[in-house]
Amino acid sequence: MSETILELDRVTTVFRTGWGRGRSELVAMREVSLDVRAGETLGLVGESGSGKSTTASVALGLREPTSGTVRFLGEPIGGPKQRRARRGLIQTVPQNPHWSLDPRMPVGLSVAEPLAALDGSRLTAHAERVTELLRQVRLDPALAARYPHELSGGQRQRIAIARALVTNPRFIVFDEAVSALDVSVQAQILNLIIDLQAQHGFGALFISHDLAAVRYLAHRIAVMRLGEIVELADTARFYETPEHEYSRQLLEAL
Amino acid sequence: MTAVIRVEGRRRSVLRRAWDYLASFDGLAKTAMWTLAVLFTAALLGRLFGLGGSPTAIVGPRLAPPSLAYPAGTDSLGRSLLPRLLEGVMTTLLLSAVAVLLTAVIATLCGIIAGYRGGRTGGLIMRVGDILYAFPAIVLAILVAAVVGPGYIAALCSIVLVTVPLMTRMVGQATRLVAQRDFITSAVISGVSTPVIMTRHVLRNISGTIAVQGTYALSVAILVEGGLSFLGYGVQLPGSSLGLLVQEGTLYMVKAPWLILLPGLILVLAILAINLIGDSLRDRFEPREARSLE
Numbered sequence: 294m295s296e297t298i299l300e301l302d303r304v305t306t307v308f309r310t311g312w313g314r315g316r317s318e319l320v321a322m323r324e325v326s327l328d329v330r331a332g333e334t335l336g337l338v339g340e341s342g343s344g345k346s347t348t349a350s351v352a353l354g355l356r357e358p359t360s361g362t363v364r365f366l367g368e369p370i371g372g373p374k375q376r377r378a379r380r381g382l383i384q385t386v387p388q389n390p391h392w393s394l395d396p397r398m399p400v401g402l403s404v405a406e407p408l409a410a411l412d413g414s415r416l417t418a419h420a421e422r423v424t425e426l427l428r429q430v431r432l433d434p435a436l437a438a439r440y441p442h443e444l445s446g447g448q449r450q451r452i453a454i455a456r457a458l459v460t461n462p463r464f465i466v467f468d469e470a471v472s473a474l475d476v477s478v479q480a481q482i483l484n485l486i487i488d489l490q491a492q493h494g495f496g497a498l499f500i501s502h503d504l505a506a507v508r509y510l511a512h513r514i515a516v517m518r519l520g521e522i523v524e525l526a527d528t529a530r531f532y533e534t535p536e537h538e539y540s541r542q543l544l545e546a547l
Numbered sequence: 548m549t550a551v552i553r554v555e556g557r558r559r560s561v562l563r564r565a566w567d568y569l570a571s572f573d574g575l576a577k578t579a580m581w582t583l584a585v586l587f588t589a590a591l592l593g594r595l596f597g598l599g600g601s602p603t604a605i606v607g608p609r610l611a612p613p614s615l616a617y618p619a620g621t622d623s624l625g626r627s628l629l630p631r632l633l634e635g636v637m638t639t640l641l642l643s644a645v646a647v648l649l650t651a652v653i654a655t656l657c658g659i660i661a662g663y664r665g666g667r668t669g670g671l672i673m674r675v676g677d678i679l680y681a682f683p684a685i686v687l688a689i690l691v692a693a694v695v696g697p698g699y700i701a702a703l704c705s706i707v708l709v710t711v712p713l714m715t716r717m718v719g720q721a722t723r724l725v726a727q728r729d730f731i732t733s734a735v736i737s738g739v740s741t742p743v744i745m746t747r748h749v750l751r752n753i754s755g756t757i758a759v760q761g762t763y764a765l766s767v768a769i770l771v772e773g774g775l776s777f778l779g780y781g782v783q784l785p786g787s788s789l790g791l792l793v794q795e796g797t798l799y800m801v802k803a804p805w806l807i808l809l810p811g812l813i814l815v816l817a818i819l820a821i822n823l824i825g826d827s828l829r830d831r832f833e834p835r836e837a838r839s840l841e
Contacts, residue, residue: 353736354736355732355735355736376735376736376738377738377740379738380737380738381737381738383736384733384736384737385732385733385736387729387730387732387733388729389729392728392729392730393729393730393733394730395730395747395748395751395752396752397748397751397752397754398747398748398751403730406734406737406739407737407738407739409739410734410737410738410739410740410743411738453733456733457733460737
């Protein structure tokens, strides 16, 4: 079995808001345990408010959980200081293609940014690598000089993927990465992700409310509801014989 | 890749590009720019080549109406009004511009820190801004003048104090909007340091807000300078500023109305022009946010 990249061990995240009597608590993640292995995609599905996005930000090390541990390559993921130490190893492809790239920057520079952050070099110093990455995501390298608003949603999402891949990360979080695209473009992007994963061998957490997309590319699926993982199974098994009542409801709705 | 960017015919000279940019504004804003340009050029000519004569020399009878010899009439001491007007325009514009530059720097720094950092530091900056904002502007200005002593410095400090809170708040809000964007999160995850994110991403994306708010601050600045000089806490005699001239003019409003009308008119024109440019800038920078069908 391949190496475990990311591991969540009984992670609980609680949001507290308000003061005094108005104080309220919301448990966004309750004892969530999951792991992502190298070359594997774990699909995370669930309705809005089920805790998917909180799980993503915890897995990315952006939010410290209330209890439980998050391990990345066997080490506790820790706070912002450790984030600088493991920069380049974790990347993300965000949801909205409108805001996944800085609108004031040629997209080529956006792709180069994670590389520049690694060694403190200039954004313009990585032209060759950017060209290479754009080819990998099947875009014309000349597009590097364009601004995001000059590209289509699908092209922008490809750029976002190129940007995520540029440092050869071990782990990528796709947070609703295809939800904002239309269906034919979605299929292209999903195929692209599958091909790139075969090439690069990164572990992926693919968050989506779209069960069809998840079925297409995830190796295993975790179903979240009200902050808990109610079922975690291999994709094939899950779609044939969902065990949990809620999973069945989800599949019937499909 | 830089090569690719440059090949796209962006090699025109800076001047040419600046001209094209200005030419792309709407008619109203262009008229406003011309108005300001004419005012400024006239003031500059007055300063450099003595256009209209000396602003302090007594040249003719007291309170003479506008004529060929004294195009804007003379004041209560028999000084020609035209050179005093030009000097006043220069003082007012320069003073306000310097003050607004200061404001822009302070407000941008505070606003970005408050908006990006949030938390206690951000809250503190915003609350201090709110307190300053809650003060009536002119009372604040008089307070400053009382502490610093009337003069250029007092006017400068007052303008900064009056304009900083609003601009800080606007910059802070714009920053908060940008800070939520996915590309900032991506940059954070990629390990880009906070100062780099602030300058590379945040500053660039709020530059429109800064330009727009800076323009509005400029019109407020001219107003504050005018008010302060009018009350006698700003620019002092024998210097000249638009506010000071209006104040002098009030004494002879009936007998020599040109003394108050001309500086007042210029004051109104300048503020109107700057506000029109501000509106045009806002139209240019802000709709980009909301449109989805582009």
